Amino acid sequence: MPDPTTTRPGPRIRFHHPATSWMDALPLGNGRLGAMVHAGRTRDRIALNADTLWSGGPRTHGVTGGPATLAEVRRLLLDEGDPAAAGVASKRLQGPNSEAYQPLGDLLVDLVAPTGGDCRRELDLTRAVATARTGATVRTAFCSAPDDVLVVRLRGDHPLDVTVTLRHPHREGWTTRPDPVTVAAGGRVPAHVPPPHPDRSEPVVYTPGEGMCFGYAVRVLARPGTVTADGDTLRVTGTREATLLVAAETAYRGWDRVPHDDRRRLLDAVTATLDAATAVGPDRLAARHEADHRALFDRVHLDLPGDPALDAVPTDERLARVRAGHADPGLAATLFAYGRYLLIAASRPGSQPATLQGVWCEDVQPAWSSNHTVNINLQMTYWAAETTNLPECHRPLFDMVDELAVSGARTARSLYDCAGWTAHHNVDLWRTSWPVGEGRDDPMWAMWPMGGVWLTLHLVDHAEFAGDDEFLAGRVWPLLRGLAAFFLDFLTPEGTGRLVSCPSTSPENTYRDPAGREVSVDVMTTMDVWLLRDLFRATLTAADRVARAGGDPTARADGDLVRRVRAARGRLPEPVVGPDGRLCEWSAPVTEVDPGHRHLSHLYGLCPGTAVDPVDTPAWSAAARRSLRARLDAGGGSTGWSRAWTIGLWARLGDGVAAAEGLRELFTHYTAPNLLNLQPPTTFQIDGTLGATAAIAELLVQSHNGRLRLLPALPPAWPDGTVRGLRARGPVLVDLAWRDGRPTSATFTAAHDRTILLALPPGVPGPSSVQVRAHVPTTLTFPG
Structure with missing residues (x-):
């Protein structure tokens, strides 16, 4: 097969105008450091983030009487059939809200001497380099993983006159100059950042001596040339080429340790990083960065031939053409490549997992705290990790799950009096594992102890894709064992003898109870059915493989657990198909409050799960298809991530026509000019872009349930x-x-x-x- 990269230019995001907002800026990252490049004619603003810079610190949930509250909620649901009262009672299980991912600050680069001409910008996804050209001045930028620095290079055909400034949005700050060509700055983020809420406004909390400290620094290399300093600004004159190096450090010491409070330690760390990068030199920094990035990015290439002339058209104009009804297979290929690029940039071994906004967050009080929302969003962010051959980028998620299991064991015992571990829908740097909401929020978000299951199934998938029984035995089995132990205790028998999760929710959705009240708690929703079936199947499969690999799950404790899992698996309820032929979202047919709800939780068994299969389970497949069509007909798929999920669902159903329509809707309503995903109207989230990448891969190749499917759902617009x-x-x-x-x-x-x-x-x-x-x-x- 010919190498497509030799016949077509590599994928790029292009603009023929300066950046005007976050939605047309260009993202760079190395997993630990994020940079959003807003290039203009006379000023470039580069917004910076560090992966471990979060508000708050380690804490506990502070809930008392959890087991008694759980018993009361169950009595109200199972004995009295009163989900409204059960929902109110369940709020007593809610602990503090998660903390928020924080911006580091800005690097401002001002071209003192005006330059004429248009500002043309591009992000080369193959090289992970952002370039801006204004007249005869060229700026390039990249985030190096090998050397842990942001590198900005400026070149002109005339002597440059440039000022460089650091600024940050936090109240407590400091600035210093460790040497004549370096400026360092730092500060302290808030002690607590409440999530923005549509019904109430709560201020950001700054408390003296509390909140994580951080430091960052910029160094200017210009030979020949002159660098002078004035406060927090460096000025470069008399050179045609200059290089800026930026390093950052936070006081993070671990998810369960209070951050340190040592400014000198931060300054020494960033200075050491800059010294090491300076010794490498600009050209070698660029070469090392490109080699590192391409070792991951070049593993996969998708070519969807279209009009070659479109390769030179700015991305926002191509997007407008698609919205007007024109075909552009190449833009879909660029979106596919962009998702892989973003995962490489946001998630590397040793870094934190990508947040709702990857490593690109500009707000002190960001939407949804820019946390790890684990009832779909974080999982979708990583769906493409295995299928598009980036398993290394999956590792930060695995590390988080290991830590979450420790926090979740405390939550399981103190809140529910259960063994094992659990996690709910919000996770942060401090590994929040309890239901959040502070006793005030609707249980449709909070009352969902299934987060650990869905996250751990990512490790199960990795073991299957890698064929790695050693990973399964050493890394996955302890997590599965703990989850199984929790749910063996948490599940409760109902009238027919079935074991059910109670209380149970379908993430963020509600229904009408027989009295017409809007409620959210139920007994064993369909999503819980799918997740627990997958958990118990994975536990039994892993136990068998671990035993065959020489492990010892047949020792008394694990052997008892395996026998109990096998027995409990047979007592789980089946998903319910309603009289209209749809797969029910709840434990029985109900009146839906929002028939077009954005979440598609009851279809988990189709995608990303594998229990629903057109070949193996045609009846469930038909019911899932009816459910998906009904949800979309009622206005569903109304966010970028939700629409991306629908494309994956259509891919699993083998429907390339419907998938293509979903992709067109994604481009039309839920994609920013820089191809980032939108939560309408203007909120950026990263999950939908990466979810679209995963869905495109599923349109071409699928490998679940023992068969490798070729072109299972090829869109008609991609004939070649x-x-x-x-x-x-x-x-x-x-x-x-x-x-x-x-x-x-x-x-x-x-x-x-x-x-x-x-x-x-x-x-x-x-x-x-x-x-x-x-x-x-x-x-x-x-x-x-």
Whole structure:
């Protein structure tokens, strides 16, 4: 298969005007450091973030009487059938709200000598370099992972006159100059940042001596040239080329430790980072950065041929064309590449997981605290990690889950008197694991102890994609064992003898009870059914594999747990299909308050879960299809992440036509000019862009339930194309080419000798399986 990168320019985000807002700025990152580049004609503003800069600090939930409250809620639901009263009672289980991700500050670069001409900007996704050209002045910027610095290079055909300033939005601050060409600044973030709330306004809390400290610094390298300092500003004159190096450090010491309060330690850390980067030098910094980024990014390439002239058209203009009804397969390919780029930039080994806004947050009181929302958003952010061959970028999520299990064990015991561990819908740097809301918020958000299950299933997926039983035994099994222990205690029998989760919610949604009241708590919603089926299946499978790999889950404690899981699995209820043929969201057919709700929780079993399959479970598949269509017909898919989820659902249903319509809707209503995802009208979240990348991969290759499916849901607007490097379970790398909507060749490269079961598009002749040898590419060709 030809390498598409040799025949088409690499994917880029382009603009022919200065940046005007966050929605047309260009993001850079190395996992730890984030930079949003707002380039203009005479001023560049680069908004900075550090992954561990959050408000607050370690704390506990402070809830008392949890087990008694749980018993009361269950009595109200199971014995009295009063979900309204149960919902009110459940608020007593709510602890403090999560803390908020914080901005670090800005780097301001002012071109003192005006430059004429247009401001043309681009983000080269292949090299992870942002460039701005204004007249004869060129600025490039990148965030280096190997050297942990932001690098900004300025070049002109005339002597430069540039000022460089650091500023930050926090009340407590300091500035110093550790050497003649360096300015350092720092401060302290708030002690507490309440989440913005539509019904109340609460101020940010600054408390002397509380809140995390931070420091950052910029160094100017200009030879020849002169660098002078004035307060927090550096001025560069007399050079045609200058390099700015930016480093940052926070006082974070661990999720369960109070941050340190040592300004000198912060200053020494950023100075040491700058010294090391200075010794490397600008050219080697650039080369090391590009090699590091491309080692990840170049693993996968998608080419969807279209009009070659569009490659040079600014991205906002291409987006406008799509909104006007014009086809642009190349823009879909760029979106696919952009999601991979963003995951590389926001999530690296050793960093924190991406927040709701990745590593790009400009507000002290950001929307939804820019936290880790784990009832869909964080999971969607990582859906593409395995399928698009970025498993290293998945690791920060795994590290967080390990820590959350410790916090969640305390919550399980103190709040519910259960063994094991649990987590709810909001997580922050301090590993909040309890229901949040402070006793004031609706349980439709808070009362959801399933967060740990969904997160841990990401580790299960990683083990399946990697074929790594050692990872399963050493890393995943302890998490599964703890979750299983929790739910064996938490599940309770109801009248028919079934084991149910109670109370139970369907994330962020409500329904009408028989009295017509809007309520949110139930007994065993459909999402709980899917998640617990997956948890118990994964636990039993892992126990078997760990035993075969030489572990000892058959020792008395684990052996008892496995037997109990096997028995409990058989007592879980089935999902309910209503009289209208739809998959019910709740434990029974109900009157929906919002038939077009943004969450699609009851369809988890179809995507990202695998229990619903058009081949294996056609009845459930048909019910899921009816549910999805009804949700969309009622106005669903009304956020970027929700619309991306619908594309993944259509992909699993094998419906390329509906998926293409979902992608058009995503571009039309939920995509910013810089292709970032929108929570309408203007709030940025990262999940939808990455969810779209995962969905596009699923349109081309799927590998769940023992079959490798080729082109399971190809959109009609993509009749020809190639993709290389997609990752299937096993692991198996897949290169695929197609023409006129039919595959022409497929190459499989597996890590082990194996037989791959194939599912080809209808009407395409070919084998039902292929035998491959370890690390030997095996190519199938298909007749035209």
